[in-house]
Amino acid sequence: MLELKQVSKSYYKVDNALNCVSLTIGQGEIVGLFGENGAGKTTLIKSILGLLRFKGEITLDGAPIDRKNIGRLSFATSEHSFFPNLTARDHRDFYQQQFDTFSDKRFSGLMEFFALPWDKALRSFSTGQKNQFEVILALSQGADYIFMDEPFAGNDVFNREDFYKVLLGILEPHETVLLSTHLIEEVSAFISRAVLIRKGEIIGDVSAIDLEETGITLMDYIKKTYHYRPDRVSRALETLGGEEEGV
Amino acid sequence: MKKLELDRHCPAGMGSSTAVAYYTTTFLLGSFYAAVNYSLQIQRLRRMAWDITSGRHEVALPTFHATVEQALFPFLLFALGGLVLVGLNYLYHYQGSRSIYLMRRLPRRWELLRRCTTLPLAGGVLLLVWALLLALLFRPFYLAILPEGYEAAGLIAVFWR
Numbered sequence: 001m002l003e004l005k006q007v008s009k010s011y012y013k014v015d016n017a018l019n020c021v022s023l024t025i026g027q028g029e030i031v032g033l034f035g036e037n038g039a040g041k042t043t044l045i046k047s048i049l050g051l052l053r054f055k056g057e058i059t060l061d062g063a064p065i066d067r068k069n070i071g072r073l074s075f076a077t078s079e080h081s082f083f084p085n086l087t088a089r090d091h092r093d094f095y096q097q098q099f100d101t102f103s104d105k106r107f108s109g110l111m112e113f114f115a116l117p118w119d120k121a122l123r124s125f126s127t128g129q130k131n132q133f134e135v136i137l138a139l140s141q142g143a144d145y146i147f148m149d150e151p152f153a154g155n156d157v158f159n160r161e162d163f164y165k166v167l168l169g170i171l172e173p174h175e176t177v178l179l180s181t182h183l184i185e186e187v188s189a190f191i192s193r194a195v196l197i198r199k200g201e202i203i204g205d206v207s208a209i210d211l212e213e214t215g216i217t218l219m220d221y222i223k224k225t226y227h228y229r230p231d232r233v234s235r236a237l238e239t240l241g242g243e244e245e246g247v
Numbered sequence: 248m249k250k251l252e253l254d255r256h257c258p259a260g261m262g263s264s265t266a267v268a269y270y271t272t273t274f275l276l277g278s279f280y281a282a283v284n285y286s287l288q289i290q291r292l293r294r295m296a297w298d299i300t301s302g303r304h305e306v307a308l309p310t311f312h313a314t315v316e317q318a319l320f321p322f323l324l325f326a327l328g329g330l331v332l333v334g335l336n337y338l339y340h341y342q343g344s345r346s347i348y349l350m351r352r353l354p355r356r357w358e359l360l361r362r363c364t365t366l367p368l369a370g371g372v373l374l375l376v377w378a379l380l381l382a383l384l385f386r387p388f389y390l391a392i393l394p395e396g397y398e399a400a401g402l403i404a405v406f407w408r
Contacts, residue, residue: 050352070353075348077345079344079345083260083344083349084346086260098354123343
């Protein structure tokens with residue numbers, strides 16, 4: 001179980017990028033992390049992975065996250081964390097050296113599924129291929145907790161749909177996914193839980209079962225939690241239209 | 248040594264070519280400079296030694312240490328220049344992607360540090376060892392022109408006088 005207790009993070013000139021965030025994620029969950037740009041999604045994930053310093057406590061099965069258990073966490077980011085000059089095959093070798101749990105079978109299977117070239121440097125991949133490869137690495141590392149931060153930015157809808165299907169098909173019961181994305185409707189069908197973050201604070205946390213029981217869609221839940229004003233667009237258009245008429 | 252083996256001690260995908268080129272160049276440049284500089288100094292010392300033995304002037308010969316220091320000084324600079332390579336190796340993990348995220352979350356704590364520093368450190372040490380060997384090689388030329396009365400003390404003492 002991954003547990004965050006009172007986690008806070010401030011940047012230079014940005015207070016409370018995370019503000020006393022407490023969150024528990026159990027094994028086997030597929031958690032969607034939603035929030036507007038700058039809400040703190042990436043900061044939260046990077047804090048868990050130890051890429052940022054923070055105040056508070058983050059533990060994995062009761063132990064602080066350090067070199068002994070960091071291999072249980074993997075990370076796919078839209079910024080990409082692979083080596084652009086290496087080939088897919090080189091990456092496989094590197095991961096095998098570094099992570100005892102690396103699954104060659106899953107890596108090869110996903111490479112075949114996405115029809116990615118084995119011996120081309122990653123820098124020559126298309127954006128979509130780079131995203132796919134980033135996710136393949138995260139899924140093949142053999143981690144229990146897989147963090148994905150906007151992994152599909154730049155992928156077309158068919159690519160994304162394929163990926164969702166594969167993800168659901170290959171995940172083992174003990175594998176947990178924390179998926180940060182803006183593609184709420186696309187992922188709503190397969191996440192088991194939604195966590196909403198705004199201005200560094202968790203403002204919503206609901207399971208898919210609870211949503212189903214109450215008959216609210218994920219999108220409606222998010223709009224409600226965010227106090228989304230449906231008339232926002234029409235009012236803006238009215239104001240802008242009025243301005244233009246005035247001119 | 249195979250290139251591939253060297254590559255294992257560099258940032259993944261960067262290769263050893265930059266470091267190898269740097270140390271090959273500095274090795275050749277430093278050696279050339281040392282040879283020319285020391286030859287010129289030996290010629291000057293020979294003239295001074297002749298002045299002493301002929302009694303024309305009362306001059307003091309520079310010590311071997313002072314003489315060789317000038318010739319080998321670039322090696323120290325080149326070795327310290329390896330620090331720039333360490334910086335370049337680190338910055339490489341921000342080029343084209345953020346592979347730094349991967350390197351910083353590896354179970355092997357020292358992997359990032361190892362890949363950034365191994366070749367620059369090894370190259371720096373090799374340059375300094377080569378400079379020391381050159382000093383040993385240069386020493387007989389100095390001793391050969393020492394006039395009588397300028398008895399060489401023990402090797403180490405002369406080095407550090």
